[in-house]
Amino acid sequence: xSLLVVGSVAFDAIExxxxxxxxxxxxxxxYICLAASYFTKPxxxxxxxxxxxxxxxxxxxxxxxxxxxxxxxxxDEKSFFWSGKYRNDLNTRDTLVTELNxxxxxNPILPESYKDCRYLMxxxxxxxxxxxxxxxxxKRPRLVxxxxxxxxxxxxxxxxxxxxxxxxxxxxNDEEARQLSGEYSLVKAARRILEMGPEYLVIKKGEHGALLxxxxxxFYAPALPLEEVFDPTGAGDSFAGGFIGxxxxxxxxxxxxxxxxxxxxxxxxxxxxxxxxxxxxFNLRQEEISHRSRTFLEITQFDLxxx
Amino acid sequence: xSLLVVGSVAFDAIExxxxxxxxxxxxxxxYICLAASYFTKPxxxxxxxxxxxxxxxxxxxxxxxxxxxxxxxxxDEKSFFWSGKYRNDLNTRDTLVTELNxxxxxNPILPESYKDCRYLMxxxxxxxxxxxxxxxxxKRPRLVxxxxxxxxxxxxxxxxxxxxxxxxxxxxNDEEARQLSGEYSLVKAARRILEMGPEYLVIKKGEHGALLxxxxxxFYAPALPLEEVFDPTGAGDSFAGGFIGxxxxxxxxxxxxxxxxxxxxxxxxxxxxxxxxxxxxFNLRQEEISHRSRTFLEITQFDLxxx
Numbered sequence: 001x002s003l004l005v006v007g008s009v010a011f012d013a014i015e016x017x018x019x020x021x022x023x024x025x026x027x028x029x030x031y032i033c034l035a036a037s038y039f040t041k042p043x044x045x046x047x048x049x050x051x052x053x054x055x056x057x058x059x060x061x062x063x064x065x066x067x068x069x070x071x072x073x074x075x076d077e078k079s080f081f082w083s084g085k086y087r088n089d090l091n092t093r094d095t096l097v098t099e100l101n102x103x104x105x106x107n108p109i110l111p112e113s114y115k116d117c118r119y120l121m122x123x124x125x126x127x128x129x130x131x132x133x134x135x136x137x138x139k140r141p142r143l144v145x146x147x148x149x150x151x152x153x154x155x156x157x158x159x160x161x162x163x164x165x166x167x168x169x170x171x172x173n174d175e176e177a178r179q180l181s182g183e184y185s186l187v188k189a190a191r192r193i194l195e196m197g198p199e200y201l202v203i204k205k206g207e208h209g210a211l212l213x214x215x216x217x218x219f220y221a222p223a224l225p226l227e228e229v230f231d232p233t234g235a236g237d238s239f240a241g242g243f244i245g246x247x248x249x250x251x252x253x254x255x256x257x258x259x260x261x262x263x264x265x266x267x268x269x270x271x272x273x274x275x276x277x278x279x280x281x282f283n284l285r286q287e288e289i290s291h292r293s294r295t296f297l298e299i300t301q302f303d304l305x306x307x
Numbered sequence: 308x309s310l311l312v313v314g315s316v317a318f319d320a321i322e323x324x325x326x327x328x329x330x331x332x333x334x335x336x337x338y339i340c341l342a343a344s345y346f347t348k349p350x351x352x353x354x355x356x357x358x359x360x361x362x363x364x365x366x367x368x369x370x371x372x373x374x375x376x377x378x379x380x381x382x383d384e385k386s387f388f389w390s391g392k393y394r395n396d397l398n399t400r401d402t403l404v405t406e407l408n409x410x411x412x413x414n415p416i417l418p419e420s421y422k423d424c425r426y427l428m429x430x431x432x433x434x435x436x437x438x439x440x441x442x443x444x445x446k447r448p449r450l451v452x453x454x455x456x457x458x459x460x461x462x463x464x465x466x467x468x469x470x471x472x473x474x475x476x477x478x479x480n481d482e483e484a485r486q487l488s489g490e491y492s493l494v495k496a497a498r499r500i501l502e503m504g505p506e507y508l509v510i511k512k513g514e515h516g517a518l519l520x521x522x523x524x525x526f527y528a529p530a531l532p533l534e535e536v537f538d539p540t541g542a543g544d545s546f547a548g549g550f551i552g553x554x555x556x557x558x559x560x561x562x563x564x565x566x567x568x569x570x571x572x573x574x575x576x577x578x579x580x581x582x583x584x585x586x587x588x589f590n591l592r593q594e595e596i597s598h599r600s601r602t603f604l605e606i607t608q609f610d611l612x613x614x
Contacts, residue, residue, distance in 0.1 A: 089491065184396065187534045208515035211532060218606045220529035225518060227494045250612075259609040293611055299525045300607050302566040304600055305557075 001248040002042050004114050004141070005032050006133050007123020007237075008103060009047040009061075009071065010080035012277060013096075016231045017088050024277040025057055027080065028123035028147065031234035034281035035241025035268040036121070037064040038289055040248035044114045046070035046133065048102045050078040060282065069111045077102045090232055091206070110136045119248040120144045121240060122167070127152055127159035134166055143253060145169040145244050146198075147237070150176050165197035171240055173204045186211060187218075200258065202243070204236050212255075212262050219259045222300060224270045224292070231276045235269040238281060242268030267292045308555040309349050311421050311448070312339050313440050314430020314544075315410060316354040316368075316378065317387035319584060320403075323538045324395050331584045332364055334387065335430035335454065338541035341588035342548025342575040343428070344371040345596055347555035351421045353377035353440065355409045357385040367589065376418045384409045397539055398513070417443045426555040427451045428547060429474070434459055434466035441473055450560060452476040452551050453505075454544070457483050472504035478547055480511045493518060494525075507565065509550070511543050519562075519569050526566045529607060531577045531599070538583045542576040545588060549575030574599040 007029030014021050029047045036043055044067045049057075051074065058068055083097035106129055120141040122130045130146065146167040152160045153176065164170055170193060174186060180196075181189035190201050190213035203211040207229070209222040243265035250257055267289060271280045314336030321328050336354045343350055351374045356364075358381065365375055390404040413436055427448040429437045437453065453474040459467045460483065471477055477500060481493060487503075488496035497508050497520035510518040514536070516529040550572035557564055574596060578587045 185532075185534055185536065187532045205515070208512070209527075209529060218532060219609070220516075220532065220606045221609075222516060222527035222529055225492075225494045225525060225527065227492055229492065256610065260611045263609060263611055297609075297611055299527050300609075302526070302528075302570060302604075302607075303563070304567045304570055304604055 001040060001118045001251050002044070002116070003036060003040050003119040003121065003244060003248045004044045004046065004110075004117035005029050005036065005121045005123065006046045006108055006130070007032060007121070007125055007147075008080050009045070009049050009053070010082060010103075011052070012081075012233060013083040014231055014233050014276060015085040016090065017086065018230055019276070021276050023081070024279075025060065026082065026234065026277055028125075028237045030061070031237035031272065031278050031281065032121055032123050032241035032244075033061060033066045034064055034278050035238040035272070036245030036248070037066065038268075038284060038286070039242070039245035039264070040119075041065050042067055044070055044111075044117065046108050046110060046114065048072040048074060048106050050074050050102045051076065053079045064282065070109070070114055072109070074102045084233070086232065090229055093232075108133050118142045118251075119244055121244045122146045122163075123237065123240070124149050127156055127163045130163045131159070134163070142251075143168050143244070143247060145171060145240065147171045147240050148176070150179055153179050161196060167198055169200040169202060170198040171202040171204060171236075171243070173206070173236065177201070177203050202262065204239060206232070206235065210239065210262050210266055212258055214255055214258070217255050219255075219262060221259070221262045221266050221296070223266055224296060224299070226270060226273065229273045232273050234278055235272050238272035238278075239265040239269040242266075263296050264293055267296060308347060308425045308558050309351070309423065310343055310347050310426040310428065310551060310555045311351045311353065311417075311424035312336050312343065312428045312430065312548075313353045313415055313437070314339060314428070314432060314454075315387050316352070316356050316360070317389060317410075318359070319388075319540060320390040321538055321540050321583060322392040323397065323583075324393065325537055326583070328583050330388070332367065333389065333541065333584055335432075335544045337368070338544035338579065338585050338588065339428055339430055339548035339551075340368060340373045341371055341585050342545040342579070343552030343555070344373065345575075345591060345593070346549070346552035346571070347426075348372050349374055351377055351418075351424065353415050353417055353421065355379040355381060355413050357381050357409045358383070360386045371589065377416070377421055379416070381409045391540070393539065397536055400539075415440050425449045425558075426551055428551045429453045429470075430544060430547070431456050434463055434470045437470045438466070441470070449558075450475050450551070450554060452478060452547065454478050454547050455483070457486055460486050468503060474505055476507040476509060477505040478509040478511060478543075478550070480513070480543065484508070484510050509569065511546060513539070513542065517546065517569055517573055519565055521562055521565070524562050526562075526569060528566070528569045528573050528603065530573055531603060531606070533577060533580065536580045539580050541585055542579050545579035545585075546572040546576040548572075570603050571600055574603060
């Protein structure tokens with residue numbers, strides 16, 4: 001089924017305890033598209049880059065089946081650039097540089113052919129930009145998933161609440177869920193957030209897995225315990241890409257199938273962290289994805305007999 | 308099957324964001340016995356208390372089927388006392404008072420009738436004391452589970468490694484696994500620790516669940532997302548009690564059944580944290596336990612179809 005992805009396409013420079021990169025392709029929409037590309041097409045991208053984003057960079061996305069008609073290129077500006085350094089435990093990172101550049105006045109314009117999308121992923125962006133996307137759609141997609149972050153809760157909470165009200169799935173991390181709801185218990189936090197509008201809440205907990213809430217239903221998928229975590233950048237976006245990609249592929253929004261989407265999302269995130277940036281997501285084989293998803297099944301399934 | 312539990316029986320004074328207690332019954336062995344009491348008997352306790360531990364306190368244990376022949380009472384001393392205060396997130400606590408008292412020179416003496424135990428739980432104590440227990444057993448129990456903590460890694464590492472070598476299951480938390488192994492990745496940490504002797508490693512991650520490792524097998528049970536966490540004291544010991552209690556009940560040491568033991572342990576821990584101290588563990592109904600274990604099943608099971 002058709003999937004529209006809106007979010008940043010950018011350059012990142014990353015340092016982890018295991019090494020550092022020069023500017024490499026990054027941005028939420030990049031990770032989302034790459035992860036989703038193993039599950040569904042057409043996949044249409046709305047984003048903006050500058051003159052430093054080369055044809056060969058764009059070709060890497062096109063090779064994964066991403067339609068780039070909606071990718072604006074600004075001749076006189078530079079692409080969004082983020083640089084960060086992870087501490088030894090990989091759970092904390094310090095931002096070294098954030099240059100908004102083309103993202104500063106991003107006006108997301110949807111090509112006509114994108115407007116009938118059945119699945120919409122709104123990657124982390126200013127809530128007003130996310131709203132502009134929804135406002136251009138003549139009819140509501142079957143499913144709208146929203147990612148956001150604490151920055152928008154601090155700076156433009158009302159705009160954020162406005163857009164949260166209009167989506168089906170909100171995907172945030174545990175700290176963000178606590179901040180948005182004012183509740184420490186994630187069960188209570190989920191209840192409050194679901195009252196704000198979304199039908200589903202996904203709480204991403206990094207190495208501790210992910211939770212899915214809908215009404216009184218709860219699902220808890222652990223993260224795969226990994227031998228090596230090389231670079232956590234983009235893990236949350238890869239999760240989101242796998243999640244919505246799988247839903248677009250199966251077109252089944254039952255809670256049972258949502259669980260599977262969470263597992264597939266977790267699998268894609270587990271690939272992402274194994275190499276720098278999105279590198280691992282460019283050349284995955286279907287067997288690798290199936291194998292890893294089955295590993296999730298193995299490490300979590302049990303058959304409890306109570307005496 | 309017969310279960311022998313060795314560990315502290317003590318008084319605790321606890322303060323959480325939700326209230327505080329006077330001295331109440333606590334200690335690792337108390338939580339272990341109470342949690343295990345719903346699954347197996349006979350259950351024999353080896354521990355030591357002082358003159359402040361009253362008959363009525365002991366009766367509360369006996370009412371749950373705990374044999375107290377091995378519970379020494381020192382007429383001229385006081386019981387081990389711990390007092391602590393949890394911070395707002397309940398994940399960190401500050402120890403206010405630790406009075407070893409009777410535990411300072413604890414000499415664990417096993418009554419003859421305890422010596423043929425089939426299951427042995429060595430709760431957190433000085434490794435030399437834990438060793439004295441093993442040394443008194445004429446034949447090895449079918450399964451020995453050891454709990455310990457970072458304090459012994461810091462202060463008496465060689466003694467600890469000595470006892471770790473002689474047990475079947477080591478149960479520690481994630482920070483302790485990292486400290487003991489010198490590895491950050493829990494997968495690598497597990498591999499190293501299993502090389503130290505135990506066949507199984509359980510890594511307790513509190514609100515993030517628990518991991519079970521054996522050779523190349525991994526199982527990850529999430530913790531139940533709870534509406535209210537009132538007091539985390541004793542959660543790890545309740546986990547251990549449910550874990551070994553279920554194994555003693557089923558007497559099945561296959562990896563599949565070990566998984567179930569982890570789930571049952573997690574269920575018992577989830578009860579424990581709902582009230583102050585071990586209060587919730589004195590009067591559980593079997594239906595409550597079955598119901599909660601089934602909830603674990605519901606929130607973790609999925610049926611992934613890959614296309």
